[in-house]
Amino acid sequence: MRYFVExxxxxxxxxxxxxxxxIAEGVEKELSRRGxxxxxxxxxxxxxxxxxxxxxxxxxxxxxxxxxxxxxSLLERNGITVLVAAISPFxxxxxxxxxLCDAFSEVxxxxxxxxxxxxxxxxxxxxxRRGELRSVTGIDSPYETPLxxxxxxxxxxxxxxxxxxxxxxxxENARSAR
Amino acid sequence: MRYFVExxxxxxxxxxxxxxxxIAEGVEKELSRRGxxxxxxxxxxxxxxxxxxxxxxxxxxxxxxxxxxxxxSLLERNGITVLVAAISPFxxxxxxxxxLCDAFSEVxxxxxxxxxxxxxxxxxxxxxRRGELRSVTGIDSPYETPLxxxxxxxxxxxxxxxxxxxxxxxxENARSAR
Numbered sequence: 001m002r003y004f005v006e007x008x009x010x011x012x013x014x015x016x017x018x019x020x021x022x023i024a025e026g027v028e029k030e031l032s033r034r035g036x037x038x039x040x041x042x043x044x045x046x047x048x049x050x051x052x053x054x055x056x057x058x059x060x061x062x063x064x065x066x067x068x069x070x071x072x073s074l075l076e077r078n079g080i081t082v083l084v085a086a087i088s089p090f091x092x093x094x095x096x097x098x099x100l101c102d103a104f105s106e107v108x109x110x111x112x113x114x115x116x117x118x119x120x121x122x123x124x125x126x127x128x129r130r131g132e133l134r135s136v137t138g139i140d141s142p143y144e145t146p147l148x149x150x151x152x153x154x155x156x157x158x159x160x161x162x163x164x165x166x167x168x169x170x171x172e173n174a175r176s177a178r
Numbered sequence: 179m180r181y182f183v184e185x186x187x188x189x190x191x192x193x194x195x196x197x198x199x200x201i202a203e204g205v206e207k208e209l210s211r212r213g214x215x216x217x218x219x220x221x222x223x224x225x226x227x228x229x230x231x232x233x234x235x236x237x238x239x240x241x242x243x244x245x246x247x248x249x250x251s252l253l254e255r256n257g258i259t260v261l262v263a264a265i266s267p268f269x270x271x272x273x274x275x276x277x278l279c280d281a282f283s284e285v286x287x288x289x290x291x292x293x294x295x296x297x298x299x300x301x302x303x304x305x306x307r308r309g310e311l312r313s314v315t316g317i318d319s320p321y322e323t324p325l326x327x328x329x330x331x332x333x334x335x336x337x338x339x340x341x342x343x344x345x346x347x348x349x350e351n352a353r354s355a356r
Binding site for chain 1: 215217227228231241245248249252253255256257258
């Protein structure tokens, strides 16, 4: 059966190394294959251009999410499905961007801190534990878990394909609910 | 004859009240009518959301243009023709955003300061002359005129339709040159 997903914003939130970008890229690949116009906004990448003036204070993290929300909603209004992968630690900021968007799904990429620390491809947690890095989410900066995310991926015991499929299913459901 | 304009970024630069937004909206209307997917990024509007943390220092003006450039190039990459209307007073900043974009046309919306001051719908120049407002471009903040803009609109002696047509022609030419 052929179908078209309408444009929407899918927001991946979770700790660093939880798997947000990996899942977003998996979803992007499958949506592209289906002919959906899709754009990933990766938090780390956006910090190198749009948000390069921002640090990691609570205030700057709020502002970072706010800007990503403005850009995501602009793209969405132009018919593009946007996959935002960014820690987005604060509930209030996530609720704000939800309101900016026409259709919005929150994906909680949930892995225990201990698992994220074991992965730690950027060496972020190791540095934080050695006291070389401050304001690391989950260590000395808060992460407010989503209360009612549209999707929850448990990347400690799901593989990437399972998580990707959960998100795709949520996108399909959001579409048919309209 | 029917034709499709490929996506590109058209950047309207000029003094406040020179007519940037008016021309951009005229171009938007005509492109939409032709089935081109188009988005206007208006400097004043963007200062109320994406750039609301910025003021009017030289540095903040550079950052403002930089951010608009990042967003414009993101939209362009997604097949959208982007019309940016923002004072963008600094040559260097304009050259930077040109490099960010795949296809770029600079439109110099040129009206003498005296004409802009007479229009002054926002009362900006009046306030500046009364000493109530600082860092107003053309008064106590510099405007670096474009050296080789792709288009120049003289809004003191052209009407809006003439200016709009000039820009449309430049877009058509840019397309056929590829």
